[in-house]
Amino acid sequence: MQQSRWSTPECDCLAHRFGNAADRPGRRPRYDSDMSDAEWTLVRDLLPMPGWLAGRGGRPEGYCHRQVIDAVRYLVDNGIKWRAMPFDFPPWPRVYAFFARWRDAGLVAELHDRLRGAVREAESREEEASAAVVDSQSVKADATVAHGSRGYDAGKKINGGKRHLLTDTLGLLLDVAVTPASTTDRDAARILLPAATNRLPRLSLIWADGGYRGHLQDWAVQHLGLVLDVVRRSDDVQGFEVLPRRWVVERSFAWLLRSRRLVRDYERRTDTSEAVIRWSMTMLMSRRLITACRDLDKLYPDRRLWAWAHMLGFRGHFSSKSRRYSTTLGALRQARADFRAAQEREALGVDREPDTVLVLDDWQYAGHGHTPGESALAATIARDLQLNRETAREALAALPVEGEW
Numbered sequence: 001m002q003q004s005r006w007s008t009p010e011c012d013c014l015a016h017r018f019g020n021a022a023d024r025p026g027r028r029p030r031y032d033s034d035m036s037d038a039e040w041t042l043v044r045d046l047l048p049m050p051g052w053l054a055g056r057g058g059r060p061e062g063y064c065h066r067q068v069i070d071a072v073r074y075l076v077d078n079g080i081k082w083r084a085m086p087f088d089f090p091p092w093p094r095v096y097a098f099f100a101r102w103r104d105a106g107l108v109a110e111l112h113d114r115l116r117g118a119v120r121e122a123e124s125r126e127e128e129a130s131a132a133v134v135d136s137q138s139v140k141a142d143a144t145v146a147h148g149s150r151g152y153d154a155g156k157k158i159n160g161g162k163r164h165l166l167t168d169t170l171g172l173l174l175d176v177a178v179t180p181a182s183t184t185d186r187d188a189a190r191i192l193l194p195a196a197t198n199r200l201p202r203l204s205l206i207w208a209d210g211g212y213r214g215h216l217q218d219w220a221v222q223h224l225g226l227v228l229d230v231v232r233r234s235d236d237v238q239g240f241e242v243l244p245r246r247w248v249v250e251r252s253f254a255w256l257l258r259s260r261r262l263v264r265d266y267e268r269r270t271d272t273s274e275a276v277i278r279w280s281m282t283m284l285m286s287r288r289l290i291t292a293c294r295d296l297d298k299l300y301p302d303r304r305l306w307a308w309a310h311m312l313g314f315r316g317h318f319s320s321k322s323r324r325y326s327t328t329l330g331a332l333r334q335a336r337a338d339f340r341a342a343q344e345r346e347a348l349g350v351d352r353e354p355d356t357v358l359v360l361d362d363w364q365y366a367g368h369g370h371t372p373g374e375s376a377l378a379a380t381i382a383r384d385l386q387l388n389r390e391t392a393r394e395a396l397a398a399l400p401v402e403g404e405w
């Protein structure tokens with residue numbers, strides 16, 4: 001029998017360790033969208049700190065973080081209804097409440113950005129991108145989508161919504177905006193690009209297709225300091241052509257369509273659609289990190305990449321709040337202090353044992369208490385306070401007693 005890639009240890013999520021979770025901590029993952037132990041170890045250290053644990057109030061959560069995240073991933077990957085959640089997950093109202101809370105508080109975007117930084121550094125790139133590719137995709141909307149969230153794209157003859165993606169040169173999502181399909185690419189870029197530049201200060205160059213040419217290029221340079229380079233298609237080419245840079249974002253659209261929830265627009269709110277897109281990219285990036293460690297471990301066995309795969313969440317920095325999986329920040333600070341002290345001793349030419357005490361100077365007793373001026377000022381303040389108290393008592397005694405009016 002083939003050995004499973006999952007095990008069933010006791011859950012170590014924050015809800016079980018510090019919250020009120022008491023729901024089957026030993027649940028065995030059984031779906032393709034479930035996180036393996038290595039993938040969960042990576043994602044766990046990147047999860048945002050809950051408000052109730054950070055001291056911002058709120059009731060501690062009562063359901064396992066790993067099971068709830070697996071439930072959201074199952075919904076995104078398989079495209080089911082919320083009410084069709086499998087029975088071995090927490091109840092669907094609690095899963096949806098978790099999804100909505102993370103959507104409204106921006107926690108899913110925070111988790112996504114941390115994973116993107118880890119993937120970029122694993123690819124020997126800077127954490128923040130300096131160049132990007134922008135494009136849009138029109139998708140048909142379900143009957144449940146409200147009239148205000150849908151429109152008609154006359155060019156592609158699609159009644160639904162439009163997804164505007166800004167990706168880096170690796171195809172990883174930098175920002176996303178979902179609008180009705182009737183919104184033009186230039187109008188949506190005026191919303192998407194300013195939000196992206198606020199979060200990514202290194203961003204300076206963006207490649208786009210012909211739908212973004214015109215006054216938008218001048219506006220991007222004047223107001224945002226961005227160079228919008230339009231990659232044009234040759235008029236002499238017939239049929240399909242792979243265009244430089246533009247194919248990157250087209251591949252990202254293909255990645256998103258592997259999640260069945262994104263094949264059509266099923267969401268009533270545009271921010272919900274944006275959250276589903278970020279969850280889909282989160283699944284892609286976490287699996288890419290773990291798969292890369294597993295494949296490279298065979299080529300470089302001495303580096304133990306698979307054994308330390310969970311530390312990718314800290315971008316190679318072996319420190320966390322947990323002593324179970326890594327060293328602590330206090331131990332790192334002490335090691336750094338000892339190293340700096342050794343450097344100072346070597347620079348000063350001081351040769352001594354680490355446990356001895358080197359006296360550089362001594363203290364001399366200079367007295368205690370106030371100076372004469374400070375003593376006189378303190379005495380004056382004390383007399384004024386005493387006089388004010390006596391005046392207040394006399395005024396209170398002069399007031400008429402009740403019934404003497």
